[in-house]
Amino acid sequence: MAPKDIQPIGEELAILWDxxxxxxxxxxxxxxxxxxxSCQGEPDVLGHLHKGPPPNLTPQSFQLVRLQAVGGYAVxxxxxxxxxxxIYSFDYLRALCHCDECAKxxxxxx
Numbered sequence: 001m002a003p004k005d006i007q008p009i010g011e012e013l014a015i016l017w018d019x020x021x022x023x024x025x026x027x028x029x030x031x032x033x034x035x036x037x038s039c040q041g042e043p044d045v046l047g048h049l050h051k052g053p054p055p056n057l058t059p060q061s062f063q064l065v066r067l068q069a070v071g072g073y074a075v076x077x078x079x080x081x082x083x084x085x086x087i088y089s090f091d092y093l094r095a096l097c098h099c100d101e102c103a104k105x106x107x108x109x110x
Contacts, residue, residue, distance in 0.1 A: 002090050006075065008064050015093060023097040028062040031079060033096060034086035055083070 005016040013030055015023040034040070034055075041051035055061070063080035070076050070087050078084040094102070 001094060002072070003093075006067065008067075011062075013064070013067075017094065021097075021099075021101070023094065023099070023102075025093070025096055027064055030077065030088075030096070031057070031062050031083075034083070035088060035092060036085040038085060057081075 002018050003015045004018050005014075007014055008027065009024075011027050013025045013027060015025070017023065038052065039055055041049045043049050058081060060080035061083065065078045065080055068076045068078065074087045074089045075093075076084060076087050095106070
């Protein structure tokens with residue numbers, strides 16, 4: 001699954017998927033769910049999660065400057081506060097969708 005179109009609209013990231021589904025993610029939520037090691041932590045070889053201090057988020061933290069493509073599988077947002085280490089796979093973005101259809105699919109996949 002891949003986006004046919006992906007673009008910021010106001011305070012949301014709008015994604016049209018190749019299966020026709022549409023996802024709208026609030027930019028603030030997208031940033032709070034940044035998957036990078038600085039934001040989410042990083043497991044060691046024993047599986048223990050090591051996290052630094054929580055990021056200091058400001059209003060600039062939720063302003064998207066641009067999206068960069070990463071291969072054919074992900075995008076990398078560049079935020080106004082300079083943060084740009086999060087690589088959001090298309091699967092991850094689809095998993096962030098909150099619509100009823102996606103919630104039902106996740107529940108069935110269990």
